[in-house]
Amino acid sequence: MNGQCNNEKCFAEKEFADTEINFIKIGLEKGYDFLELPECNLGICGAVSQNCYVINAKGNIFKCLNDIAKDECKIGDVLHPLDCENEKFVEIFTRYQYNASNGLHQWVKKVLYTCKRDHMNVSMIEGCKSGYTSDAQHTLSSMINVNNHHYICVVGYSKNKDGYNHCTVNDTITLGNYVGSHYKEVNLLQSGNEVTKSSVSDGEKNKVAIKIDQDINIVLPNDYNEKDIEYKQKVKTFTAPVKKDQNAGKLDVYYKENKLGSYTLSTVNNVAESESVIMFRKIKNILIPCVITVFICIVVLLIVRQFIIKRRRRRRRRR
Incomplete structure (x- = not known):
């Protein structure tokens, strides 16, 4: 059992557990009593102490001292709530038996x-x-x-x-x-719902709609009051052009002043530049090269003029 037997006829963990349970049931039906033998105390090792964890200098939480320098073995950290989406955390918390990475320590x-x-x-x-x-x-x-x-x-x-x-x-x-x-689970907002608008400068429109990027499902008391739910928006302002699905900030959700989560916001549609801005850019693109060209010509003419004047003075002196 426990994956340690080389004999193919041995039970796997689940098979052994099922067989033992059936054996105990039959024994109880026949009037036998079962006494559990005392277990040895392995509390000296953190890996086999079920309420023992190791925290390193970075605040990361590990089950075994031998894993303390391996970030891939951490199950959480002291600065954030334990994450049920952390694969290592879920693996350790849901397994009947877990071995440390070096195979020398285990808890059951x-x-x-x-x-x-x-x-x-x-x-x-x-x-x-x-x-x-x-x-x-x-x-x-x-x-x-x-x-x-x-x-x-x-x-x-x-x-x-x-x-x-x-x-x-x-x-x-x-x-x-x-x-x-x-x-119960309450759907406060659905992905794509428009939540506000933001200002746009130099655009064909001076506003752009802002949407929520994901469903907001929150577990709340059955008798919750909608007035206790508060939304705090931190929305960016834009300069055209604005692209669809461009990041627009975040939305914080509070229930009775307790923050439940932060959610990203994005733009609903594109906003092109206004015609006046486009025209001004075209004029600027034409005028600036022309102005530079005229300036260069004037400078060249002045240089040539000075050269001609100096040359005439030299001729007069020779005469």
């Missing part, structure tokens, strides 16, 4: 495995890390999928009690269900 999460064995529906949780501290008690950091939206969920100070086992997982599922029933 058993939280979901034990919950599934107890017939809990944990399909909402795509990956998680458990931990324990004296202050926070039992904790669980997980990536959950609620209505096809990913959330980072962190629970702490969870406690088991009669009829309520796997406390951290149950707390996480409770929070996920709360989000699913009290929040």
